[in-house]
Amino acid sequence: MAEPPMLQVEDLNVLYGDYQVLWDVSMSVGQKEIVAVLGPNGSGKSTVLKAIMGLAPVRSGKILFEGQDLTRVPTHEMVAMGISMVLERRRLFGQMTVRENLLLGAYHRSVNKDTRSRLEWVESLFPILAERRDQIAGKMSGGEQQMVAIARSLMSRPRLLLMDEPYLGLAPRVVKQIAGIIRRVNEEGIAVVFNEQNVKLSFGLSDRGYLLEGGRMVLSGTGEEMINSDVISRVYLGV
Template identity: 80%
Template sequence: MSEPLLTVENLNVLYGDYQVLWDVSMQARAGEIVAVLGPNGSGKSTVLKAIMGLAPAKSGRIMFEGRDITRVPTHEMVALGISMVLERRRLFSAMTVRENVLLGAYHRSAGKEAKSRLEWVEDLFPILAERRDQIAGRMSGGEQQMVAIARSLMSKPRLLLMDEPYLGLSPRIVKQIAGIIQRINQDGVAVIFNEQNVQLSFGLSNHGYLLEGGRVVLSGTGQEMIGSDVIRRVYLGV
């Protein structure tokens, strides 16, 4: 078996004096889709933020392609091959769709391939080519999520982090975004995303982790997670 693309080892994260993550460990291999599931307040968003350098680790280690990135600043992550789709899109609402997407290629490591990357993301999201001159803030929530994903893909990441990619979207758009995640993955990008929907998360993923109270309480393949009694206890109280 190949070495993991990403390894998180015994990660502890605090917000002020309040500890959010307790000795969290997980892995993602190249070509995998990994789901991080948990109820509200379980720390699943913090895991992604810690990987991206947005939530500093108190202790533990984060390795990417054999390199320790635990203390690497967020602005250097793009050059390493990691990108993130933030919760609630975080677009520049007064700018056009095209302007928002091109911001994803701002780093010199991505700028040289901006034209080919733009062609690729517009092939993934044809609506973005059609609406390139539209003001992003006037698009629907689902369309804005596509812009946010496209922007993150412009840097040609090998690992894409997605913080609650289905939040606030209709079932039809959720299904569409899930299909896009699969296609991104088929094009060689490993994906880690967090979510609360059990079937949607683990049905899509190769591997999954369940967080409760800032700790990993279960991990396994997607199908193993779907059938787990622990999942039923955490989510259904049975």
């Protein structure tokens, strides 16, 4: 019997005021999967992640995490459920140190009792952050700041990690480094959902992928199927 999905999004509609951004979007994420959501600028891919995390207003539809409806769960309570998110453009506290930024990832009462062990685990995944724990975060490079943002989200030891445009503004060499980090995080048993614009890198990394166009889900498949799809070439690459 097939294992039920960890995350199930069903017929999701999102409006900002009177402007509708998503129409009947459905997708699923299995246990320990890497799933990529791609689409042109303005397609709604960031809104999908924000809606899951309670950061965008859901007009209708369901968002189920391990069978529990998230649509009325406050964002901060999702941390206790095992969900975390790396925000677009990192959103670090630039005047605080690396260590202080990481500790903020364990602020919630459900996870702050074993902060030391969580910190040791995160620093084992990111040795450079252990070396630079006293450095001011705002003075680090873009790639290093992205590592801090990912590590901060992992301080709650989530089972599902959402990543909003993790490669945004990074040099190609750093993009490959962040992709490797996503693999390492997934190897720790954490399901990862991220959105991006790099077709080959994203679908090459993911187990499955989805394509959004104009706020509607138009295609889904394995990473390999998505890379080789004529629809991807038409919608996304303009071929």
